[in-house]
Amino acid sequence: xxxxxxxxxxxxxxxxxxxxxxxxxxxxxxxxxxxxxxxxxxxxxxxxxxxxxxxxxxxxxxxxxxxxxxxxxxxxxxxxxxxxxxxxxxxxxxxxxxxxxxxxxxxxxxxxxxxxxxxxxxxxxxxxxxxxxxxxxxxxxxxxxxxxxxxxxxxxxxxxxxxxxxxxxxxxxxxxxxxxxxxxxxxxxxxxxxxxxxxxxxxxxxxxxxxxxxxxxxxxxxxxxxxxxxxxxxxxxxxxxxxxxxxxxxxxxxxxxxxxx
Amino acid sequence: xxxxxxxxxxxxxxxxxxxxxxxxxxxxxxxxxxxxxxxxxxxxxxxxxxxxxxxxxxxxxxxxxxxxxxxxxxxxxxxxxxxxxxxxxxxxxxxxxxxxxxxxxxxxxxxxxxxxxxxxxxxxxxxxxxxxxxxxxxxxxxxxxxxxxxxxxxxxxxxxxxxxxxxxxxxxxxxxxxxxxxxxxxxxxxxxxxxxxxxxxxxxxxxxxxxxxxxxxxxxxxxxxxxxxxxxxxxxxxxxxxxxxxxxxxxxxxxxxxxxxxxxxxxxxxxxxxxxxxxxxxxxxxxxxxxxxxxxxxxxxxxxxxx
Ligand SMILES: Cc1cc2nc3c(=O)[nH]c(=O)nc-3n(C[C@H](O)[C@H](O)[C@H](O)COP(=O)(O)OP(=O)(O)OC[C@H]3O[C@@H](n4cnc5c(N)ncnc54)[C@H](O)[C@@H]3O)c2cc1C
Ligand SMILES: Cc1cc2nc3c(=O)[nH]c(=O)nc-3n(C[C@H](O)[C@H](O)[C@H](O)COP(=O)(O)O)c2cc1C
Ligand code: FES
Numbered sequence: 001x002x003x004x005x006x007x008x009x010x011x012x013x014x015x016x017x018x019x020x021x022x023x024x025x026x027x028x029x030x031x032x033x034x035x036x037x038x039x040x041x042x043x044x045x046x047x048x049x050x051x052x053x054x055x056x057x058x059x060x061x062x063x064x065x066x067x068x069x070x071x072x073x074x075x076x077x078x079x080x081x082x083x084x085x086x087x088x089x090x091x092x093x094x095x096x097x098x099x100x101x102x103x104x105x106x107x108x109x110x111x112x113x114x115x116x117x118x119x120x121x122x123x124x125x126x127x128x129x130x131x132x133x134x135x136x137x138x139x140x141x142x143x144x145x146x147x148x149x150x151x152x153x154x155x156x157x158x159x160x161x162x163x164x165x166x167x168x169x170x171x172x173x174x175x176x177x178x179x180x181x182x183x184x185x186x187x188x189x190x191x192x193x194x195x196x197x198x199x200x201x202x203x204x205x206x207x208x209x210x211x212x213x214x215x216x217x218x219x220x221x222x223x224x225x226x227x228x229x230x231x232x233x234x235x236x237x238x239x240x241x242x243x244x245x246x247x248x249x250x251x252x253x254x255x256x257x258x259x260x261x
Numbered sequence: 262x263x264x265x266x267x268x269x270x271x272x273x274x275x276x277x278x279x280x281x282x283x284x285x286x287x288x289x290x291x292x293x294x295x296x297x298x299x300x301x302x303x304x305x306x307x308x309x310x311x312x313x314x315x316x317x318x319x320x321x322x323x324x325x326x327x328x329x330x331x332x333x334x335x336x337x338x339x340x341x342x343x344x345x346x347x348x349x350x351x352x353x354x355x356x357x358x359x360x361x362x363x364x365x366x367x368x369x370x371x372x373x374x375x376x377x378x379x380x381x382x383x384x385x386x387x388x389x390x391x392x393x394x395x396x397x398x399x400x401x402x403x404x405x406x407x408x409x410x411x412x413x414x415x416x417x418x419x420x421x422x423x424x425x426x427x428x429x430x431x432x433x434x435x436x437x438x439x440x441x442x443x444x445x446x447x448x449x450x451x452x453x454x455x456x457x458x459x460x461x462x463x464x465x466x467x468x469x470x471x472x473x474x475x476x477x478x479x480x481x482x483x484x485x486x487x488x489x490x491x492x493x494x495x496x497x498x499x500x501x502x503x504x505x506x507x508x509x510x511x512x513x514x515x516x517x518x519x520x521x522x523x524x525x526x527x528x529x530x531x532x533x534x535x536x537x538x539x540x541x542x543x544x545x546x547x548x549x550x551x552x553x554x555x556x557x558x559x560x561x562x563x564x565x566x567x568x
Contacts, residue, residue, distance in 0.1 A: 051332065
């Protein structure tokens with residue numbers, strides 16, 4: 001169950017160009033959030049940037065009763081959020097949405113993230129304690145590369161790519177995934193990031209016969225399944241219906257979503 | 262000083278509400294979405310997501326764009342259809358004292374009549390005729406933007422409708438007063454307004470509208486002054502009760518509408534930002550009445566004095 005909460009900001013730090021990490025004290029979220037879920041965060045006071053912004057739960061410290069979100073400034077809402085001060089409160093609803101499917105049957109896993117899509121994958125890696133974990137992270141350029149040490153220690157091997165080659169492999173991250181699918185094989189692949197990347201990972205997993213979960217993005221109104229604005233297609237390409245990212249997702253099995261628009 | 266009892270109940274053409282606050286259609290789901298956050302018994306009523314005769318998928322996403330102090334939406338009436346609503350949603354809603362208002366929309370007058378007939382036999386409390394949805398290509402708003410259209414559809418649906426019939430008006434007309442009078446003359450038991458205002462928002466980097474549907478309906482605080490003016494205009498020309506909405510997020514907002522002549526209010530977009538918005542509005546109205554020593558909401562309805 002999700003709740004409307006006013007929680008105290010313990011720290012806020014700029015970790016790369018336009019990217020911020022915020023630690024929030026919340027017994028409720030830290031006790032209840034599952035990897036893949038998000039919080040719907042009020043970024044402003046008053047009627048500017050009226051709607052809440054969905055931000056993934058990136059990390060949870062159950063002992064300290066805190067959780068972390070990491071966000072990139074895109075527009076007015078994330079800009080406001082970046083200006084919040086330590087000790088002030090943030091108004092959020094959470095945890096929301098369906099989490100990633102975690103099972104002890106998954107012995108060898110891969111996570112594939114692009115840009116802001118990497119953030120929910122950290123908490124996922126940390127929660128899958130027993131599996132052999134490969135992480136593949138794609139960024140635009142070295143300016144946007146963040147949290148590599150944490151991903152490194154939460155996984156067994158980490159591969160990085162940048163579009164311009166300023167760090168790691170030059171090109172798209174799915175090239176590196178392709179090699180490892182052939183060499184290593186995985187029981188499941190989890191992915192979150194830009195749509196072209198998600199489509200590609202879905203195709204690759206399907207061809208290799210590997211289970212795959214995707215985390216989708218859509219513009220939201222309420223975040224709680226009431227307004228029906230966050231539509232995405234589920235079913236088969238010739239027989240689909242609109243489901244809703246905030247409630248039925250954001251995490252879906254790759255073979256249950258139709259990613260054609 | 263002992264606190265005197267404040268009577269918040271209102272009677273909208275036989276629809277008896279414990280308090281004058283209703284969750285607006287399309288923003289309150291089927292109620293259950295909000296049950297985790299608030300006690301549904303604490304609001305007067307719920308107008309459910311707009312229903313159509315058959316299930317509808319709605320429009321392509323993106324279906325929402327944020328604009329200054331408001332939002333544009335183009336959901337396009339995604340809903341499970343009237344039969345599924347009767348079977349799957351009414352039993353849940355009936356566990357609460359809140360009144361159930363079925364909001365209906367259709368492509369043809371026959372659709373509306375058929376839904377009104379089915380819902381008249383169902384366990385609901387009122388029907389809200391949505392002839393003002395800007396987000397579907399056929400029907401709906403076409404019935405609501407002329408006096409002849411509204412008169413025909415209201416008259417025909419009324420024949421099949423055994424519950425109080427609320428006709429919901431669009432603000433996208435030149436003179437809302439004549440539309441309201443036409444609805445009243447054709448048999449409407451109450452009027453609700455406003456539905457969303459047709460609008461557009463453009464992503465200048467992509468040189469395309471943000472909404473896949475290109476245009477959508479504006480709601481939220483941005484529309485409130487327009488809505489208050491329209492409620493005032495309508496309340497001054499009809500005798501039937503008026504339900505006001507458009508940008509309400511606090512008790513003070515609701516009181517504006519009530520002074521302008523609304524017997525009850527609906528809260529829409531505010532529910533997205535604050536899932537307890539409806540309850541907060543009830544409390545806000547109560548506080549206002551207390552502050553001015555009123556004992557009933559009827560002491561403020563239509564009590565606006567013009568300058
Ligand atoms: C489930 C989910 C999880 C997310 N997790 C993260 C995260 O961990 N870190 C992060 O940096 N970003 C994340 N995002 C994207 C983030 O929500 C947007 O970047 C943010 O809403 C932009 O708001 P803005 O006011 O800065 O931009 P503006 O462009 O000013 O926003 C205008 C409106 O569009 C919406 N919007 C714009 N871009 C997006 C988008 N990509 N997805 C959904 N709505 C959008 C906004 O919410 C707002 O309503 C996530 C999105 C979703 C759907
Ligand atoms: C996402 C969304 C969906 C809506 N769907 C419906 C609907 O199905 N039927 C209807 O009569 N009005 C619908 N409306 C209009 C609202 O009921 C209300 O008239 C309007 O939003 C103005 O009130 P507000 O500013 O408080 O939101 C919808 C509004 C929004 C924002
Ligand atoms: S955002 Fe309202 S239903 Fe998903």
